[in-house]
Amino acid sequence: MRYFLMPLCLVLVCLAGCSEEKPPASPASRASRTVSVPVRPVGRSEVVECRSFPAQVESEQSVVLASKLSGTVEAVMAREGDRLAAGAPILRIDDKDLISQERGLIADREQVVREKQGLAARAGLARTTMDRMSRLLVQRAVSQEDFDRAKAEFDAASRQIDALTAKEQAVTAKLGELAALRAYTRITAPFDGILARRYVDQGAFVAAGAQLALIDAASGGFEITAQVDESLLADLRLGQTIIAAVPSLAAAPFAVTVSAIVGRVDPQNRTFKLKCALPATVPEAVGPPRAGMFGRVFVPARTVNKLLVPTNCLALRGDLPTAFTVDATGTLHLRLVKTGGTFLAVAFGGATYLTDSEAFDPAGRERFVEVLSGLNDGEKLACDTGATLRDGDSLAGAPK
Structure with a gap:
C-alpha cells in the first residue's frame, strides 16, 4: 500500500503544477512600435443621397419597320449592323399575288373601256334619232310615242355609259391600291441609319403587322x-x-x-x-x-449630413468594425465603431452624390462607410488596410 500511494501523490503534484496560469503580460512589457501609415481627418458633411x-x-430617332401585308420574304439585301442610306433596300416580300390581281384588273379595265366605246356609239346614234324625232314631232310627222321611245333609248345608253365610267374608276382606284401595296413589299430605309436588328430571314412567312427591322438614326x-x-x-x-x-x-x-x-x-x-x-x-x-x-x-432622393470614412480606414476584428484614431502625440488608439451603409461618392457641380450601386468600376474609386457612432467630427484616423496596427503604436514623425 505504501508503494502504491507514493506514485499517486507525484501525479497529483504534477497536475497541480501544470494547471497554474501565467500572469498576463502588462502593456509596459510589450515592445513599443513605430508605424508609418497614412492619416486622414474625418468630418461630417452634407451629401446628396441617390437612388439608382x-x-x-x-x-x-429609332424606327421599327412592320409589314403592311402578308407574304413570304423573297430576298434579304442588308445585314444587321449595316449602315444604310435613305431608300436603301433591306428586304423584299413576294408580290406574285399582287401582280396577278393587277393583271386581272387591267384586263377588266380594258374590257370596260371597249364596252364603253360601243355604248358611246349607240348613245350617239340614239341622240341623233332623238333629235330627228323631235323635229318630226313638231311637224306632226311622228307620234309622241315614237319620240318617247327614241328618248328612252338615248337615256338608257347614257346611264350605261355612266355605269361603265364608274366601274372604270373603281378598277383604276383598285389598281392604285395594288400599286401602293406592291410598294410595301420593298422594305427600304426611311432615313440614313444603322440596321440595328432584322427580325426575319429569307424564306420566312410574315403576317400583316409583323415587325421586320429596327433602324437607328446614324447621325x-x-x-x-x-x-x-x-x-x-x-x-x-x-x-x-x-x-x-x-x-x-x-x-x-x-x-x-x-x-x-x-x-x-x-x-x-x-x-x-x-x-x-x-x-x-x-x-x-x-x-x-x-x-x-x-x-x-x-x-437624387434627399440631402443629408453624414460622417463618412473610407473603407480602408476600418478593419474587422471578428465581426466588429474597428478604427485607429491618432491623438496629438501621434499615439494610436483602438475604437469600436458602429457603421451604416457603404457608398460610392461622385462629385459634381460642387456637391457630393452618394450611391450604393457598383454600376461603374469601383477598382480605382474609393468607397465610403457611414459611421453612426464611435468616432467624432474632426478626429484623425490611421488608414492602411495592409498594416497590422495595435493600440498604443506611435506614428512615425509625430511630435513626442
Whole structure:
C-alpha cells in the first residue's frame, strides 16, 4: 500500500503544477512600435443621397419597320449592323399575288373601256334619232310615242355609259391600291441609319403587322431611359442635371440632362419613364454610344449630413468594425465603431452624390462607410488596410 500511494501523490503534484496560469503580460512589457501609415481627418458633411435604377441607351430617332401585308420574304439585301442610306433596300416580300390581281384588273379595265366605246356609239346614234324625232314631232310627222321611245333609248345608253365610267374608276382606284401595296413589299430605309436588328430571314412567312427591322438614326443623338419609382416624380424636372453611368461606354459616371418625364405611372410596378439626353461627348468614353447599352441613372432622393470614412480606414476584428484614431502625440488608439451603409461618392457641380450601386468600376474609386457612432467630427484616423496596427503604436514623425 505504501508503494502504491507514493506514485499517486507525484501525479497529483504534477497536475497541480501544470494547471497554474501565467500572469498576463502588462502593456509596459510589450515592445513599443513605430508605424508609418497614412492619416486622414474625418468630418461630417452634407451629401446628396441617390437612388439608382437600371437603364439602357436608346437612339433619339429609332424606327421599327412592320409589314403592311402578308407574304413570304423573297430576298434579304442588308445585314444587321449595316449602315444604310435613305431608300436603301433591306428586304423584299413576294408580290406574285399582287401582280396577278393587277393583271386581272387591267384586263377588266380594258374590257370596260371597249364596252364603253360601243355604248358611246349607240348613245350617239340614239341622240341623233332623238333629235330627228323631235323635229318630226313638231311637224306632226311622228307620234309622241315614237319620240318617247327614241328618248328612252338615248337615256338608257347614257346611264350605261355612266355605269361603265364608274366601274372604270373603281378598277383604276383598285389598281392604285395594288400599286401602293406592291410598294410595301420593298422594305427600304426611311432615313440614313444603322440596321440595328432584322427580325426575319429569307424564306420566312410574315403576317400583316409583323415587325421586320429596327433602324437607328446614324447621325441622331442618344438618350438613356429608365423606369423610376413614383415617389421621385415630384423631385424631377425638365433640364435637371443628374448622374448616369454606362460601364461599357465609360468607366466613370457622367452628367446627363433630363429630357422627358412620362408622368403616367405604370400600375403594375409603380414606376414612370424617365429620359435623359446623353452629352455629345461623354468624358473618358472608350467609343461611341450604341443603342441597347446597359447603364444606370442616379436620381437624387434627399440631402443629408453624414460622417463618412473610407473603407480602408476600418478593419474587422471578428465581426466588429474597428478604427485607429491618432491623438496629438501621434499615439494610436483602438475604437469600436458602429457603421451604416457603404457608398460610392461622385462629385459634381460642387456637391457630393452618394450611391450604393457598383454600376461603374469601383477598382480605382474609393468607397465610403457611414459611421453612426464611435468616432467624432474632426478626429484623425490611421488608414492602411495592409498594416497590422495595435493600440498604443506611435506614428512615425509625430511630435513626442
